[in-house]
Amino acid sequence: MVAARHDPASIPARLRAAAEAAGFEARLLCGAAGHEPPPGIRLFQPFADGTFLAEAEPGHDAAELSQNDSDLLRRLARWLADWPPDIVHLHDLSPFGMEFLGLLRRTCPRARLLLSLTPELAGRIGILGPPRGFLHQAPLRRFLAEATLLLPCESLMAPCLAFGLDPSRLVLEAGLPPEAAPCPLPPTGRFLVVAAFPGDAAGHALMAATAALMAGCPRAPILDIRSPEEAAAALPGAHLALLPGADPEGVARLARAMGRPVLTAAEVAMNPTALAHLLLDFTEAPERVAAMAAALPPPDRNAEAAAFFARYRAWAADPARIAPPARI
C-alpha cells in the first residue's frame, strides 16, 4: 500500500502498474486535498479501483502531523482490517498524522512501515531547522521509531541521528521524484547555471573565484548557487547543472533525468580560469548544450522501479523491520 500526498489524479498509474508487474497488489491512499466525498463518506474512490481518498475533518492541522479525527482513524482501521497490507510506504505523513503509524502497527503488526522523509517533512517534525518542543517531538519520535525512514539525501542522516532515531531504520534512498522528467531547455538569452554543492569550502571558493573572473564579461552566465534540496526546483529554469564536488545527494541523477547536462568540476580538477572559460564557451555556443541535453537518455523508470521493488522484498523478509523499538 502506498500512502501519498500527491494529487491522485496525477499520480502515475504506472506506479501501481509497476508494483503489480513486480508481483505486488497495490493500493494507493491519499488525502482528499480538495476532492469532496459524498455526504457522510470519509473514504472514497473517485478515480480508480485501487486508489482511495481520505478526508479528515475540517480543522485538521496537517502541519502538526497529528490526526485528531478519531472517526477517520476508526474508518481507516476498518479499511486496513479488510485488506491488511504487508508493506506500507508513506510518501508523506501530513494527511494522516503520526497516529496513522500507531494505527498501522496495531492493526497490521506484521506490516513493514516505510516513510519517505523529505527535507520539508523533516523540518516540520523538527529534525531539521529550529528544534520543536519536547512535547511536540517526543510523540513523533515514538511513532517514527515504528518505521524505516527512506532518506532522499545523505545530508539528512546526521540530523536524524541527532534526533534520536535508530540508525538501523535509516536508509538512504535517493529515488527520482515522480515529477522528474525531461523538460525543454529555457531560452538562451539568459544563460543560467545551477550550481549545487553541499557547502564544502573548496567548492565554495571555486565558485566564488569563477564568478569573479566572469564578472567583467558582457554575456557571462548566471551562477545560481543552491543547496542540494533546492536544486530540483531550480533545474527546470537552468541550462546546465554544475557540481563543484562530489554528489552524494543525487543531484546529478536528477539533473540528467530532467534533461540537463552536468558539469562535475572536481572530477576534472578544474581551476577557476578553466571553469570560467568553459562556461563562457557554453554561453557563446548554446547549441552545444542543447546537443548534450538531447543526447541524454530518459530515465529508466522501469529499472528504477524494479530496483525499488527488490528492496521492498528484502525489507518484507527482514524481521528486524518490525522489531519493537527499544528507545523512543
Next chain:
Amino acid sequence: MPETLHPPFAQSLRFSPRAVARSESANYHQGEDIRLHLVVRGHEGRPCLIVNDCLGGQWGEELRLPLTPEEALSPRVEVAFTGGGILVQILGEAPVAFRPGDAPPQALLPRHGPDVTVGPAALPAESGTADAPVTGDGVIEAAAGLPGTGHRLLVIRLADAGLEAALVEAATPMRLRDAKGPGTAAAASFCALPGGGLLAAIPSPGETAITGAELLPPGRPPLHLSPARGLAEAPRPMPAEFVNRLAAAQGPAKREMERLLARGFTGRETLSWLSAPVRLRVARGLRTPEGLVLQGWLHDPQGAVRTIRLRAGEQAWPLRPGAWLDTMAWDGEGGRGFLARAPVPVRLGEAWLDVTLASGESGTLPLPAPESAELPALRAILAEAGAIPDAALDHAFGSVLGQPLVALNRQRLAREMAVEQHAFGSPPAAPRASLVIPLHGRLDMMAAQMALFTACRMERDEVIFVLDDPPRRAAALGLAQSAFDRFGMPLRLILPGEARGFGPASNLGMRHAKGEVVVFLNADAFPQGTDWLDRLVEAVAEPSVGAAGARLLYPDGSLQHGGMVLERGPGGWFFPEHPGKGLRPPEAAHGLRDVEALTGACLALRREVAERFGGFDEDYVIGDFEDADLSARLAEAGLRRVMVDTATLVHLERQSQGRADEQAGRWNLTLLNAWTYNHKWKRG
C-alpha cells in the same frame, strides 16, 4: 407597581436559594433615593446579610450579619420600620436595632429583586424605640454584651418616672434573665436618656439573649422588666449604638460608663482613641482547628505597643509578643506586615484584637469575617509571609503557621468528596501494574504520555489519570477520549470533586488501582526506554524492596533524578536533594542500587506495600516531601528503596503543575512541608 409603605410597617423577605451567589438585594426608596439597602452576598469568603442606610442623605457604616451555611441556602430576613428606627432580624436570631433614634421617612417604596418573596412579618413595628409603650413595671428596649468588660448594657424604660430619676443617683441591684433562667444579682449603674428611659450597665459576662430582668431597689418590691413591644428577647443592637446613646445621656455614672465603653469592644475600631499613633489593620483571618491565623499590618512608629491580644468574651490570648511574625510586606503607609496565631479556634464574629500600650491604655480592633478554610486562603497566607529569613523559620512555622495550616489542610481533606470514574476502552481485568498519574494545570501532557506508553508493551497494565483540577473536567474527558481514539490504549480517568494536591490525588488513584504493582507517576514524566515498566515491576518483586525508582533525565539528557539524599538546607532543616542533578548521568548500575529516598515523580511499589503504608502522607500540602516521607517510613520498616538505573524516563520537572503554581508563596509552601517533614522525623 409596588405599593408605597408608611412606617410603622414590617416585612418578611425570603431570598432565593441562589441569592448569595447572585448578590440579591432588597431596597427601600424615598422617591428615587435609596434609604435602606439589604443584600445577601459573600464577604471575605463568608455569606453575609449586609445592611446599610442612607437615612440622613449619606451612606452610613455597613452592618454585616454573617449567615450560617443553612441560612445562606435561602436567607429569611425580617425588616421593621418603626417610628424610632429600624429593626433587622435574621429569622431565628435576635433582632438587631439598626440606627435607633433615626426616624425613617414617612413614605417608602420597596424595590426588591425578582427572586425576593415578600410576606407578613412576625417582627412587630407598632412603635419605635424611643416611644415604646411601657407595660408592667417596665420594658427592656435593648440589651447587649460589651465584650471584654464583663458588662452588659441595656436601655430600659420604667412605668415609674420618679424611680428612673432615683436610679440615676445610685447603683441598684439588678438580675438579668436569659433562656436558662435568672442570673445572679449585681449592682447596675444608670444614666438618664433624653426623653425618658435609662441606659444601664451591669456586670454580666456573656452574650446570651436577654428575656427579662428584675430590678431590686432597696426597700421596694422587685420590678419585673420584659422585652419591649412584646418580643420574646430584647433586641440586641451593635455595642457601637450604645456609644451614640451615651453621648446624650446624663448622670453621675456617665464617666464610668464612658471608661467602660472605651475599654470594651464596641464593634468599632477604637485604636484612634489611643494617645500614641498606632494603626493596626487585619486583612485576613483564617479559622483553623489549631487556632486562628491573622494577617495584616501594624504601624507603631513610637514603639508604643506593649501587647496585642486576641480576645473573645472574657478570654484573651497573647499574640505579640509570642505567636507573631513580622513579614517583609509593607502596606505603603508605613505599616509592616505581620502574621499571628491564636491557638484557639474562636469565631471571628465574637473575637477582636485588644492593643495595650506601655502606658496602660488599650484599644480594640474588630476582625474581618473569616475566610473559608480552602486552599486559596492557605496559599494567600503563605504568599503574604513573603521571604522568611532562615533564622526565623523555626519560629515562623513552629509558633505561627505550621500547626494551623496543616490542621486546615487536614480539615479540608476530611470532607466528603464526590468521585467519578470514567473508563475509555477496556483496561485489563487483573493488571500487572497500575500507573497512577495525577493531572493538574497542564492536561496537554496526557496525550503525549499515552502516545509514548503505546511503545512500552503495556497490554497487561492499566493507566489511571486522576484529575486534581476539577474546573478542567470537560477538557480532561475530551482529551482522554481523544487519547484513546488516537492511540488505541485503554485508560481510566478519575474525577474527584475538588483539587486536593499530589499526595491525596495519588492515593485516590491507588484506591482505584487493581494492579499488583502501583506506579506513582508525574504527568510530565515520559518513557525513554520502552522496558522501563518491566524493570520496575521486576525490582519490586524482590521482597526486601519497598519501593523502586527510575532514572529520570531532562530532555537534554542530563540527570534529574538518580535517588535522593536528605541534606541540611535553610533553617538547618533537612531537604531532599538529587545528587548529580543537571550533570551528565553516571554509568547505569546493572542491578538494583540502594538509595536513601526516591522521588514521587516515578515510584513503584507492590500494591500490598503501598496500601499497608497508606500511600503518601496527606499532611504535605499540594505536593512536596511526601515522597521523602514515604521513603523514611519504608526505611523505618526495614524496606529498601532502590534505583533501577536502566529504567529511564524524561522528566520535565515541575512543568506538569502549570503556571498557577508559579505564584508567590510556592516556596513558603515548600517550607511548610519541610517543617512538617522535619517536625515529624525530628530532623530539624
